[in-house]
Amino acid sequence: MRERLRAVEPGELNSVDTWLGLLVEFGFNDENQQELPGEMLNCPGLGLRIWQYPNQFGPYMAWLCSEALAIGSYLEIGSRHGGTFITHVETLRRLNPEFGRAVAVDLIDRPAILGPYEYRQQNSQSDEFVGWVSGQMFDLVFIDGDHSYAGVRRDAESTFGRSNIQVFHDITSDICPGVGMYWREYKQENALTHDFLEFTDQYESVNGSFLGIGVARRKNWIE
Numbered sequence: 001m002r003e004r005l006r007a008v009e010p011g012e013l014n015s016v017d018t019w020l021g022l023l024v025e026f027g028f029n030d031e032n033q034q035e036l037p038g039e040m041l042n043c044p045g046l047g048l049r050i051w052q053y054p055n056q057f058g059p060y061m062a063w064l065c066s067e068a069l070a071i072g073s074y075l076e077i078g079s080r081h082g083g084t085f086i087t088h089v090e091t092l093r094r095l096n097p098e099f100g101r102a103v104a105v106d107l108i109d110r111p112a113i114l115g116p117y118e119y120r121q122q123n124s125q126s127d128e129f130v131g132w133v134s135g136q137m138f139d140l141v142f143i144d145g146d147h148s149y150a151g152v153r154r155d156a157e158s159t160f161g162r163s164n165i166q167v168f169h170d171i172t173s174d175i176c177p178g179v180g181m182y183w184r185e186y187k188q189e190n191a192l193t194h195d196f197l198e199f200t201d202q203y204e205s206v207n208g209s210f211l212g213i214g215v216a217r218r219k220n221w222i223e
Helices: 002-006 010-014 016-026 054-070 083-095 127-133 149-160 177-189
Strands: 074-077 102-106 118-121 138-143 163-169 194-199 213-218
Touching (some): 016 054, 054 163, 083 138, 177 213
Parallel strands (some): 074 138
Antiparallel strands (some): 163 213, 194 213
């Protein structure tokens, strides 16, 4: 994947069309197939098993690339197979020579593809994790762990003062309405301090609404 990104001119990574092509090459997750459009099925690519809708994640990644020079560190809560994590990290490394630390957190054993990366097998709801993250600072935090209302709220609150951008996954998912409920409250509570973006396009071939990405970017970044 790293080599593939190096073959793309940096300016081209700001293009949604570029990302729609790259995501097919990288490969999608095939779990919960009733939630997936046909173009994600039987598409192993490089085996990254990215659990994202292309029509949401492609525009999101194009936006992220426009912000890359301001993002020097990354934390992902809920990394699953690791595809979304690797896509973030290698893209930011490609575009930002100052990009430094990246940490993936999940309850499961370290996925094989995350072998070269910093990984914490830990429950983000635990006091141990909250204590650890209280001493950290990350420019970007991607929250995709506990999908209950209480769970996403705890992840958001534990990293709120430790991040400049918080990204919430599954804000429009029928199967975890608590995330969307918290996201709407979060926007109201932080309207004066943050700017917001949403990537929530769906597929007509899928019965229901799933996934969805919400971005909260602090207006005045913490140094």
